[in-house]
Amino acid sequence: MVRKTLIFVLAAAMLMLAVAPAAAQAEVGPITQRIIDRGSLICAVNAIVPGFGSQNDAGEFSGFDIDVCKAVAAAILGDPNAVTYRAITAAERPTVLASGEADMISRNTTWTLQRDTEWGATFAPTTYYDGAGFMVKTASGAATIEDLEGGTICTNAGTTTELQVTDAFTERGLAFNLQTYQDFDAVMAAFDSDACDAVSTDQSGLISRRATSADPGSYTILPIIISKEPLGPLSPQSDEQFADIIRWTVWGLITAEELGVTSENVNDMLASDNVDIQRLLGQNNNNAGAYLGIANDFMVTVISAVGNYGEIFDRHLTPLGVERGINALWTDGGLIYAPPFR
Numbered sequence: 485m486v487r488k489t490l491i492f493v494l495a496a497a498m499l500m501l502a503v504a505p506a507a508a509q510a511e512v513g514p515i516t517q518r519i520i521d522r523g524s525l526i527c528a529v530n531a532i533v534p535g536f537g538s539q540n541d542a543g544e545f546s547g548f549d550i551d552v553c554k555a556v557a558a559a560i561l562g563d564p565n566a567v568t569y570r571a572i573t574a575a576e577r578p579t580v581l582a583s584g585e586a587d588m589i590s591r592n593t594t595w596t597l598q599r600d601t602e603w604g605a606t607f608a609p610t611t612y613y614d615g616a617g618f619m620v621k622t623a624s625g626a627a628t629i630e631d632l633e634g635g636t637i638c639t640n641a642g643t644t645t646e647l648q649v650t651d652a653f654t655e656r657g658l659a660f661n662l663q664t665y666q667d668f669d670a671v672m673a674a675f676d677s678d679a680c681d682a683v684s685t686d687q688s689g690l691i692s693r694r695a696t697s698a699d700p701g702s703y704t705i706l707p708i709i710i711s712k713e714p715l716g717p718l719s720p721q722s723d724e725q726f727a728d729i730i731r732w733t734v735w736g737l738i739t740a741e742e743l744g745v746t747s748e749n750v751n752d753m754l755a756s757d758n759v760d761i762q763r764l765l766g767q768n769n770n771n772a773g774a775y776l777g778i779a780n781d782f783m784v785t786v787i788s789a790v791g792n793y794g795e796i797f798d799r800h801l802t803p804l805g806v807e808r809g810i811n812a813l814w815t816d817g818g819l820i821y822a823p824p825f826r
């Protein structure tokens with residue numbers, strides 16, 4: 485009897501070993517679970533910065549930051565279109581994050597100590613290394629910060645820019661007036677009506693606004709960078725598993741560029757002999773998504789949907805005249821680097 489039980493237990497254990505996945509499927513966190521239950525990811529975004537996040541007349545969102553939302557929806561739900569976008573202003577970010585109104589924010593947000601802690605945020609890897617600067621009317625002839633002495637500098641409320649402008653003028657002992665507005669449309673309207681001598685925000689925002697204006701030549705972006713603005717997506721720190729999914733989706737996009745895996749060739753790459761590609765795509769018994777509690781081959785869906793990091797950059801930012809610069813891959817002398825996908 486004892487022997488029979490023993491044989492049965494051994495047989496059962498062997499069977500379990502045979503069917504067990506190579507990696508224990510990670511447990512799904514509360515935010516990931518609510519996304520799965522709802523069947524869509526709520527992503528808080530920008531609606532008025534073309535190239536990064538904007539909305540067309542048909543109500544469709546597009547841009548570099550929007551593709552990050554699509555990539556995360558593809559990773560979790562297998563569908564890049566399973567996203568509900570919520571357009572928010574810069575000042576609304578902390579409350580939207582704390583209230584759970586959105587699952588994540590992908591809206592040119594600078595990673596800072598105060599936001600990481602007081603906002604209760606978990607920042608994903610930086611997707612775009614930026615810095616704040618100034619745009620003036622070309623006709624004003626202003627070329628330096630000193631030329632703006634005593635002037636009115638306009639920006640939007642609830643941004644890192646408010647502090648950076650104050651620091652830049654105070655450091656130089658220059659008088660200035662800082663005027664803040666609710667959103668960047670209001671900033672530009674004030675600038676156009678000559679209520680501001682300069683507008684300040686991230687260089688990416690200045691380039692976007694200038695490139696899409698009626699008369700780009702009438703605006704000049706000064707060749708001055710007054711701060712570090714590492715921009716990237718963020719999520720509530722209450723769900724580390726969800727944060728890991730965002731983090732590894734971004735790193736997966738970077739790794740794909742590094743390995744030459746694109747939206748065009750990803751299906752051919754499934755049969756690649758390159759073990760790094762097999763690991764990225766979760767092929768040949770290599771674990772990828774299984775570590776994150778999602779489809780093991782999640783990066784195949786992500787890359788098919790939005791392409792790799794370079795493709796996203798080329799689609800949305802290159803047309804505006806944005807260069808890769810420090811946002812080139814580390815192998816090309818830039819800062820874009822991902823840890824090993826294994």
Ligand SMILES: N[C@@H](CCC(=O)N[C@@H](CS)C(=O)NCC(=O)O)C(=O)O
Pocket residue numbers: 530531532533572573574592593594640642643644645666667668669685686688689690713715
């Ligand atoms: N990166 C800065 C600034 C972000 C920001 O709000 N930038 C402006 C200019 S690109 C913007 O998004 N404007 C759109 C809006 O006000 O809705 C931050 O995180 O505070």
